[in-house]
Amino acid sequence: MTQTSAHATPHSSAATPAPQPPLIEVTDLQVHFPVRAGILFDHQVAAVRAVDGLSFSLHRGEVLGLVGESGCGKSTTGRAVARLERPTAGSIRLDGTDISRLRGTELRRVRRRVQMIFQDPFASLNPRMTIGQLVGEPLGVHRLVAKDERPVRVAELLRTVGLDPASVSRYPHEFSGGQRQRIGIARALAVEPEVIVADEPISALDVSIQAQVVNLLADLRAAYGLAFLFIAHDLAVVRHVSDRVAVMYLGKIVELADRDDLYAHALHPYTQALLSAVPVPDPVVEQHREQIILHGDVPSPMSPPSGCRFRTRCWKAQEVCAEVEPPLVELATRHWTACHFPDVT
Amino acid sequence: MALLEVSDLRTEFTGKNGTVAAVDGVSFTVSRGEALGLVGESGCGKSVTALSLLRLLPASARIAGGSIRLDGRDLLALGEREIRRIRGREVAMIFQDPMTSLNPIMPVGRQIAELLECKLHLSRRRARLRVIELLEMVGIPSPTTRVDAFAHQLSGGMRQRIVIAMALSCQPKLIIADEPTTALDVTIQAQILSLLRALASDLGTALILITHDLGVVAGMTQRIHVMYGGRIVEKATTQELFANPRMPYTWGLLRSLPRLDHPRADRLTPIDGAPPDLADGAAGCRFEPRCGHRQEICGASEPGLVSAPRHTIAEDGHEVRCWATQPDGWLADATTTAGQP
Ligand SMILES: Nc1ncnc2c1ncn2[C@@H]1O[C@H](COP(=O)(O)OP(=O)(O)OP(=O)(O)O)[C@@H](O)[C@H]1O
Ligand SMILES: Nc1ncnc2c1ncn2[C@@H]1O[C@H](COP(=O)(O)OP(=O)(O)OP(=O)(O)O)[C@@H](O)[C@H]1O
Ligand code: SF4
Ligand SMILES: [Mg+2]
Ligand SMILES: [Mg+2]
Numbered sequence: 034m035t036q037t038s039a040h041a042t043p044h045s046s047a048a049t050p051a052p053q054p055p056l057i058e059v060t061d062l063q064v065h066f067p068v069r070a071g072i073l074f075d076h077q078v079a080a081v082r083a084v085d086g087l088s089f090s091l092h093r094g095e096v097l098g099l100v101g102e103s104g105c106g107k108s109t110t111g112r113a114v115a116r117l118e119r120p121t122a123g124s125i126r127l128d129g130t131d132i133s134r135l136r137g138t139e140l141r142r143v144r145r146r147v148q149m150i151f152q153d154p155f156a157s158l159n160p161r162m163t164i165g166q167l168v169g170e171p172l173g174v175h176r177l178v179a180k181d182e183r184p185v186r187v188a189e190l191l192r193t194v195g196l197d198p199a200s201v202s203r204y205p206h207e208f209s210g211g212q213r214q215r216i217g218i219a220r221a222l223a224v225e226p227e228v229i230v231a232d233e234p235i236s237a238l239d240v241s242i243q244a245q246v247v248n249l250l251a252d253l254r255a256a257y258g259l260a261f262l263f264i265a266h267d268l269a270v271v272r273h274v275s276d277r278v279a280v281m282y283l284g285k286i287v288e289l290a291d292r293d294d295l296y297a298h299a300l301h302p303y304t305q306a307l308l309s310a311v312p313v314p315d316p317v318v319e320q321h322r323e324q325i326i327l328h329g330d331v332p333s334p335m336s337p338p339s340g341c342r343f344r345t346r347c348w349k350a351q352e353v354c355a356e357v358e359p360p361l362v363e364l365a366t367r368h369w370t371a372c373h374f375p376d377v378t
Numbered sequence: 379m380a381l382l383e384v385s386d387l388r389t390e391f392t393g394k395n396g397t398v399a400a401v402d403g404v405s406f407t408v409s410r411g412e413a414l415g416l417v418g419e420s421g422c423g424k425s426v427t428a429l430s431l432l433r434l435l436p437a438s439a440r441i442a443g444g445s446i447r448l449d450g451r452d453l454l455a456l457g458e459r460e461i462r463r464i465r466g467r468e469v470a471m472i473f474q475d476p477m478t479s480l481n482p483i484m485p486v487g488r489q490i491a492e493l494l495e496c497k498l499h500l501s502r503r504r505a506r507l508r509v510i511e512l513l514e515m516v517g518i519p520s521p522t523t524r525v526d527a528f529a530h531q532l533s534g535g536m537r538q539r540i541v542i543a544m545a546l547s548c549q550p551k552l553i554i555a556d557e558p559t560t561a562l563d564v565t566i567q568a569q570i571l572s573l574l575r576a577l578a579s580d581l582g583t584a585l586i587l588i589t590h591d592l593g594v595v596a597g598m599t600q601r602i603h604v605m606y607g608g609r610i611v612e613k614a615t616t617q618e619l620f621a622n623p624r625m626p627y628t629w630g631l632l633r634s635l636p637r638l639d640h641p642r643a644d645r646l647t648p649i650d651g652a653p654p655d656l657a658d659g660a661a662g663c664r665f666e667p668r669c670g671h672r673q674e675i676c677g678a679s680e681p682g683l684v685s686a687p688r689h690t691i692a693e694d695g696h697e698v699r700c701w702a703t704q705p706d707g708w709l710a711d712a713t714t715t716a717g718q719p
Contacts, residue, residue, distance in 0.1 A: 102563040103534075209652040210420075239419040240590055244634040244648030251645070266564065273636035273646065296638070310568035312593030313639045314632065316616045319597030326572055327565045329519070330533040 054129060055090035056260055057114060057147075057228060062087040062123035062133075064109050068335065081334050083109040085284035086123070088361070091228065096254065096261040098275030098292070100268060100307070102331055105281045107264045111230040114262055115149045116140060127228075145175050148221035152233035154213035158205040164191070164216055165201030171223040190219045195249060211242035218249065222257075230262045235270065247274060268311050272296050277367075280304045283342040284334055286361060290368040300364055300375040303343045341373065349374045379450060380407035381551055381584050382431075387444035389423075389430045398656045399442070400426040402608040408552065413578060413585040415595030415616065418605035419653050424588045427605075428554045431586075432469055433461050449551070467497045470545035474557035476537035479544060480529040486540045487513070487525030490547050497548050512543040516573060535566035539573070546577060553578065556588045571598060592631065596620060601695075604628050607654040607664035610683060614696040624686045624698040627665045663701065671702045671709060687711070 064084040067077040084106040091097050099107050112118040114125060116132060125133045132143045151157040158167055168187045172178045178186045188198035194215040205213055214234060221229055231250065235243040247270065253259055265271050271278055278295045280288040280303065288301040299305045306325040313319055327346045332338055338345050344354040353373050361371040389401040401423040408414050416424050429435050431446055433453065446453040448468065453461060465471075473479060481489055490512060491505040500508060506525070513521035516539040529537055538558060545553050555574065559567035575598055578585045587598055595602055595616065602619045604612040604627065612625040623629055630649035636642075651668040654660065662677040663669070669676065683699040687710050690703075702709040 102565065211652060239653060240592075240631060241419060241634050241649035242652065244636075244646035245650070247636075247646050248648060268564070269636040269638045272638065272642060293642075306565055308638070310564040311638055312567075312571070312591065312597055314592035314596050314620065314635060314637065315639060316596045316620055318639050319593075322597075324568060324572070326568055328569075330535055330566070331563075 053092065055126075056093045056095075056128060057091040057262075058124075058126040058129075059090065059110075059114065060088050060124045060126075062110070062113060062125065063121045064106070064113050064118055065121040079335050082284050082337060083334055084113065084120075085334075085337070087281075087284075087286055089279055089286060089289060091260050091262060093227070093260055094254065094258045095277070096263050096275045098271035098278040099262060099264045099281060100266060100271050100278065101281035102266070102307075104331060104334065106284045106334070107281055108232050110281070111149065111232050111262055111264050114228075115147045115230045116143055117149065141175070145224045146226055147228045147230065148224060148226040150214075150217050150221050150229060150231045150234045152236050154210060154217050154237065155205070157217055158213060160205055163202050163204055164196070164208075167205070167216060168201075168219045168223055171220055175224050177224060186223075190223055193222065193253070194219045195245075209242075210238050211245055214238060214246055215249065218246075218253070222253065225257075226259070228260045228262065230264070232264045233266070234263075236265065236267070243270070250274065268308060280307065283331065283337050285342060285371065286369075287343065287372070288368075288370050289361070290365075294365070294368050298365075298368075298376075300368065300370040300377060301343075301372045302347050302349050302374075302376070305376065306346075341371070343372075381410045381412075381449060382408040383445075383447040384427075384431070385445050385447075387427065387430060387446065388442045389426050389435065389439055390442045391439050393438060395657055400439070400608055400656060401430060404444075404605075404608075404610055406603055406610065406613070408584050408586060410551070411579075411582045411584055412601070413587060413599040415599035415602040416586060416588045416605060417590060417592060417595055417602060419590060421653055421656075422605040423608040424605055425556055428471070428556050428586065428588055431554060432465050432471060434465075434471070463497075466493055466550070467548045468550050469552045469554065470548070470550040472538075472541050472545050472553060472555040472558045474560050476534070476541045477529065479541045480537060482529055484528075485526045486529055486532070487527075490540075490544045493544065493547050508547075509543075512547055513540070515546070515577070516540070516543045517569070518543070533566075535562055535569060538562065538566075538570055542570070542573065542577070546581065546583070549581065550583060552584045552586065554586045554588070557590070558587075559594065560589065560591070567594075574598070592620075592635065604631075608656055609664060609699065611665065611699040612697065613683070614691075615693050618691065618693045618696055622691060622696075624690065624696065624703045625665075625700050626669050626671050626702065630668075663699070665700075673701065673708065675701050 062084055063086055065080040065082050068079040069075055070078045101107055113120050120133045124131045135143055165187050168190050169183045172183055191198045196215050235246050263274050272292060275292050277291050279286050282303050288304045299308055306327045309325040329346050332345055340356050341354040341359050344350040359371045359373045361369050364370050364375055364377055385405045387401055387404045388399055390397050390399050404427055418424055430441055487509045490509045494500045494505040494508055510521045510525055513524060518524050518539055559570050587595060589595055599616050601615050603610050606627050612628050633647045634649055636646060649668050654664050662680055666672050666676040681699050681701045683697050684704050686696045686698045687705045701707050
């Protein structure tokens with residue numbers, strides 16, 4: 034089920050060819066999870082089509098924001114890019130090399146270049162390891178720094194993320210949520226990655242702490258030229274951090290554009306609804322704001338609707354939406370949308 | 379007379395490290411039909427305040443002082459049976475996780491029906507019909523079949539609608555909603571908030587809306603109280619709080635948010651440090667370690683919650699707990715525009 038033809042994918046504009054090949058190039062990525070049944074004869078009865086034909090690219094030093102509702106496949110996409118998940122189909126090229134099928138040592142080498150930061154700083158750190166051990170561990174796993182030089186490197190990493198190097202012998206539970214997230218970031222940085230997949234890195238943090246971590250990530254990006262796949266459901270945060278933004282719905286990208294373009298001129302009805310649903314911290318604005326209230330829930334990814342997957346909640350849907358799946362096409366410069374009735378004026 | 383009058387409420391937790399006051403000297407009122415927002419960061423005491431109101435606290439907690447009056451009756455003086463009559467019937471609660479209120483092994487409709495049978499003495503048949511009406515009112519599609527569904531067969535948004543239907547079932551005077559949409563997607567949050575807004579105003583139900591999301595309270599409430607470290611640190615009408623915040627913590631919160639309604643800033647302005655550990659029992663202002671405006675007195679003794687200087691505010695009833703912005707403080711005259719002193 035290919036929705037975009039090979040010669041026109043949202044990797045770069047057709048009009049202005051990218052000067053540099055992308056660092057990561059994802060083409061028609063699918064990740065399906067089998068649903069099994071049967072006791073004697075275990076067999077697959079269905080599949081959760083968590084990610085169902087995604088194409089996008091990520092350039093060196095770029096931040097691509099990935100947004101969409103719960104269950105639309107953001108984490109699965111991120112995990113596939115970091116190769117913590119094996120794609121069902123499609124390719125993921127890192128510097129031109131397809132990494133989607135790698136195993137063993139080769140896979141480990143890729144994992145060093147693409148690191149992941151998780152939402153829950155509590156769950157992602159081993160409670161029985163000290164901060165020094167936690168940050169030093171990846172250095173050992175990837176044999177990056179000789180054992181006797183490790184403490185120096187660990188101290189340097191802790192300083193980079195704004196933690197006191199004197200705290201190496203303390204345990205995760207002695208730190209606040211924001212500090213634990215910094216430990217997770219230091220661990221990811223330890224192996225000098227080129228890409229960081231940040232999966233809801235600030236969702237679990239307090240409002241006043243979120244800004245601290247967002248600023249830290251911005252500093253690291255500037256200092257090391259890191260590229261980020263930044264997954265979040267907070268659209269205001271995503272606008273703040275991203276250069277480009279991809280909006281997902283039920284395993285597909287429905288819109289992909291440069292940040293300012295997407296927020297000012299969303300073309301897809303789902304993106305418009307998503308943006309209008311964000312409550313604004315200003316009572317005057319809130320009183321007069323027109324809101325698009327979507328009806329119904331997100332359908333199951335086990336049996337997505339025919340045609341356009343958004344049609345069951347879309348106020349613009351016509352017959353064709355149920356019959357033909359709208360391809361992701363470039364409607365304006367670098368602005369890709371998958372909709373039969375996009376809001377082009 | 380206000381519908382709800384809470385004065386000097388103090389709720390303590392006792393653990394192996396001694397006693398901690400999670401809610402410390404909290405006073406506020408809610409009028410009939412009014413929507414009050416209670417905002418603040420994790421651990422500031424919002425939920426403990428809410429649970430104290432209905433005496434639903436865990437065993438390790440106790441209400442150590444103050445009074446809670448509903449329609450003039452002191453809820454703290456009531457016996458266990460009497461307070462149980464108030465719960466659901468006069469004051470209903472909506473939690474962040476709908477499964478806190480739903481029984482996983484009973485059809486959702488039956489649960490609401492039982493409430494109606496027990497609290498309003500409706501017959502089984504009448505109760506069922508009323509439940510179907512309620513489900514329709516909260517926007518559950520095909521209510522006649524969904525009435526027999528189990529919670530696990532419903533989406534998160536639908537479960538929260540069921541909980542709202544349950545909360546409304548006995549036409550309470552007050553609904554306490556503790557982060558009712560925090561676990562939901564934004565498009566579902568928008569559905570639920572607009573539903574709550576419409577129902578509360580149609581039925582004249584008063585609402586205490588607890589959230590950490592300033593955007594949510596901006597569109598939903600008439601007044602807002604900001605909490606920090608177990609205390610109320612600022613009280614104002616919703617308009618006034620956003621137009622003219624007076625507490626440095628509120629300034630910090632408003633400034634740290636990236637906002638879709640403002641041009642994109644290059645850098646966010648966080649509040650340094652972390653929320654206080656209540657067990658520390660600091661003597662001064664609880665925000666002092668993180669405050670950019672502190673002076674010596676701030677660490678030495680705690681400011682009271684007092685009226686902000688008349689000439690700096692547009693509406694009465696604006697109170698602030700801060701040495702700097704109280705009438706004779708060093709920032710008493712600071713004019714603020716939308717939290718940017
Ligand atoms: N290991 C798995 N086995 C089966 N199904 C899975 C697995 N992981 C994810 N899924 C399903 O795939 C879909 C996409 O999940 P994913 O976690 O990628 O969504 P998400 O966009 O990250 O959502 P959220 O915002 O809630 O984190 C969901 O329906 C989920 O239930
Ligand atoms: N079961 C408990 N045992 C001990 N202390 C508790 C317990 N529940 C709450 N507390 C204490 O009470 C304080 C206030 O907690 P509360 O749950 O009211 O915070 P909150 O403002 O609702 O935060 P959140 O936004 O995370 O829900 C916490 O800082 C915590 O120290
Ligand atoms: S009392 Fe002092 S420390 Fe506290 S908020 Fe006011 S200026 Fe800051
Ligand atoms: Mg996820
Ligand atoms: Mg709470």
